[in-house]
Amino acid sequence: MNNIALGRYIPGNSFLHKMDARIKIISLIVFFVGIFLSYGSSVQNFIMYGVYFVILFTLLKVAHLSFFSVLKSLKALWIMMLFLLVINTFAVQTGDVVFVINNFAVHEDGLVRTGYIIVRLILMITLTTLLTSTSKPLDLTFGLEWLLGPLKLLRVPVHIFAMTISLALRFIPTLMEEANKIIRAQASRGVDFAEGKLKDKFKAIISLIIPLFVSSFLRSGELADAMETRGYDPQGKRTKYRRKHWKMKETFQIIGCGCFLAAIILLAVYKPDFIATVQGWF
Amino acid sequence: MSIKLNHVSYTYSPKTPFEYEALRDVSLEIKDRSFLALIGETGSGKSTLVQHLNGLILPSEGEVQISHYLLSCENGKRKYVDLDRQEEFKGKKYRKKQFNIRNLRKYAGLVFQFPEYQLFEESVLKDVSFGPKNFGATDEEAEQMAKDALKLVGLDDSYLPRSPFELSGGEKRRVAIAGIIALNPSVLILDEPTAGLDPQGEKEMMELFKKINDAGKSVILVTHNMDIVLKYVDEVVVMHDGKLLKQTTPLKLFQDEKFLTTTAIEPPFVFKAAKALISNGLNLNLNNVKDIPTLVQEIKRIKHE
Numbered sequence: 062m063n064n065i066a067l068g069r070y071i072p073g074n075s076f077l078h079k080m081d082a083r084i085k086i087i088s089l090i091v092f093f094v095g096i097f098l099s100y101g102s103s104v105q106n107f108i109m110y111g112v113y114f115v116i117l118f119t120l121l122k123v124a125h126l127s128f129f130s131v132l133k134s135l136k137a138l139w140i141m142m143l144f145l146l147v148i149n150t151f152a153v154q155t156g157d158v159v160f161v162i163n164n165f166a167v168h169e170d171g172l173v174r175t176g177y178i179i180v181r182l183i184l185m186i187t188l189t190t191l192l193t194s195t196s197k198p199l200d201l202t203f204g205l206e207w208l209l210g211p212l213k214l215l216r217v218p219v220h221i222f223a224m225t226i227s228l229a230l231r232f233i234p235t236l237m238e239e240a241n242k243i244i245r246a247q248a249s250r251g252v253d254f255a256e257g258k259l260k261d262k263f264k265a266i267i268s269l270i271i272p273l274f275v276s277s278f279l280r281s282g283e284l285a286d287a288m289e290t291r292g293y294d295p296q297g298k299r300t301k302y303r304r305k306h307w308k309m310k311e312t313f314q315i316i317g318c319g320c321f322l323a324a325i326i327l328l329a330v331y332k333p334d335f336i337a338t339v340q341g342w343f
Numbered sequence: 344m345s346i347k348l349n350h351v352s353y354t355y356s357p358k359t360p361f362e363y364e365a366l367r368d369v370s371l372e373i374k375d376r377s378f379l380a381l382i383g384e385t386g387s388g389k390s391t392l393v394q395h396l397n398g399l400i401l402p403s404e405g406e407v408q409i410s411h412y413l414l415s416c417e418n419g420k421r422k423y424v425d426l427d428r429q430e431e432f433k434g435k436k437y438r439k440k441q442f443n444i445r446n447l448r449k450y451a452g453l454v455f456q457f458p459e460y461q462l463f464e465e466s467v468l469k470d471v472s473f474g475p476k477n478f479g480a481t482d483e484e485a486e487q488m489a490k491d492a493l494k495l496v497g498l499d500d501s502y503l504p505r506s507p508f509e510l511s512g513g514e515k516r517r518v519a520i521a522g523i524i525a526l527n528p529s530v531l532i533l534d535e536p537t538a539g540l541d542p543q544g545e546k547e548m549m550e551l552f553k554k555i556n557d558a559g560k561s562v563i564l565v566t567h568n569m570d571i572v573l574k575y576v577d578e579v580v581v582m583h584d585g586k587l588l589k590q591t592t593p594l595k596l597f598q599d600e601k602f603l604t605t606t607a608i609e610p611p612f613v614f615k616a617a618k619a620l621i622s623n624g625l626n627l628n629l630n631n632v633k634d635i636p637t638l639v640q641e642i643k644r645i646k647h648e
Contacts, residue, residue: 071360072360130359239460242455242460243460243461245394245399245455246455246458246460246461247461248399248448249397249399249448249452249453249454249455249523250448250461250473250474250477250522250523250526251445251448251449251474251477251478251526252477253445253477267463268461268463268473271463272460272461272462272463275460275462275463275508276460
């Protein structure tokens with residue numbers, strides 16, 4: 062739990078840190094679209110995922126983040142992946158048989174499907190972490206509010222949503238810290254979170270969850286009071302201390318983003334057999 | 344049977360952007376039955392230090408010996424050794440069962456800062472008996488231990504069935520402290536136990552710790568309150584920037600003018616007053632001055648001489 066808390070802003074001065082949060086959010090959405098598109102055969106899909114990973118590594122390098130430190134904080138994900146692998150190998154019985162264990166055939170489709178989910182999950186989580194760790198919560202709120210702006214016409218309280226989301230993001234690391242503190246306090250009372258029988262573990266979890274809930278509620282009440290004393294009014298119009306100016310740089314970035322989206326959509330629509338094309342060159 | 348820290352250093356989140364060295368080469372010995380205070384400004388490593396004392400945190404470098412348990416970290420791997428059972432396991436490969444960390448937690452009970460937040464059971468009795476039950480007491484034993492501990496912290500039987508969440512802040516604090524006292528630890532460690540309590544509550548709390556100390560247990564507490572340091576404790580450890588600056592008695596600490604100015608420690612008012620009286624010709628014995636009543640007594644004594 063002492064790894065980098067997910068979603069925490071890590072101060073820095075890189076290109077990604079300076080980038081406008083709005084563009085970062087749009088690019089994230091574009092990437093997500095790309096991740097879920099199909100580019101023909103599974104081999105082609107995995108090649109495209111490879112391309113995404115290359116982009117991801119470059120971005121991580123630019124932002125001075127380590128891919129492994131992000132992965133390390135995703136311990137729970139590994140258990141899920143194992144679970145998915147088991148379920149998929151049992152449930153999916155189509156495609157070529159890859160190998161047979163004790164009369165049980167493991168089919169290609171099962172493995173491929175698990176591969177998809179795992180790769181997509183890693184890509185999505187890492188990309189999102191990239192967004193939240195290079196943008197200040199306040200910038201994110203602003204970005205979200207701006208992007209959801211059109212919904213205001215439908216009388217959707219966009220700024221309240223944006224505030225809620227940014228507060229939730231803001232409190233992830235605080236809650237992690239709080240949980241750590243409670244775990245240690247209960248460990249002093251003889252709770253063993255790592256070992257013990259199922260019943261003991263259940264009790265251990267309760268001894269963590271209840272205090273965490275209680276303190277979260279207290280905290281939210283205090284936060285609401287603190288916001289109100291500083292004049293926060295959910296209905297009021299909020300002015301910005303730092304105005305974001307849309308410059309040439311931003312325009313180029315958004316055009317680049319659009320081109321990337323167009324390219325992946327074209328690839329997905331026409332599904333060109335690029336393996337054959339590459340083979341044709343030789 | 345004592346607590347020893349040998350060249351202990353501790354770094355939070357090593358090799359990340361949040362890396363922070365909280366303790367640097369701290370060596371310290373806490374003898375049995377001592378009443379010791381840890382002082383130092385916020386962020387000086389006091390809370391990190393106390394968590395080493397019951398094995399919640401293992402040192403990044405150096406080793407901690409608590410009674411016959413030796414804790415250290417070798418190349419990033421935790422290492423626990425039970426010195427009493429070393430012969431038994433000599434030459435055998437290290438296994439978890441050679442060491443039960445719970446025994447250590449029972450030996451040194453740690454009460455965190457603002458312990459109110461660790462309450463979770465539906466009744467005070469259940470919450471306090473939670474600890475003893477974890478350490479293998481039967482339900483009846485645990486309840487008896489809980490009742491005794493609650494009586495000790497000044498909460499009578501009418502509190503037993505009440506929900507801990509409906510109590511006042513000070514009462515919650517007492518319940519939480521009782522939760523650790525019920526374990527009957529040989530060393531009681533408290534991280535700012537009186538923070539946020541009213542003066543009366545503070546006094547009662549400190550009298551309780553004194554009683555526990557008089558009963559032959561060690562009491563180690565983190566505090567910012569110099570009045571407490573002067574009045575109750577026998578030994579002071581001064582921390583600064585993760586380093587241990589001084590381990591001394593309160594009397595010596597408050598007399599060391601040079602040290603006080605460099606560390607910005609403000610001696611208690613009573614102590615300053617007594618010193619002013621001495622410098623104006625009153626022959627007081629500083630050893631006897633602990634608080635206002637004792638100062639008055641000392642002045643009376645001189646008057647009668």
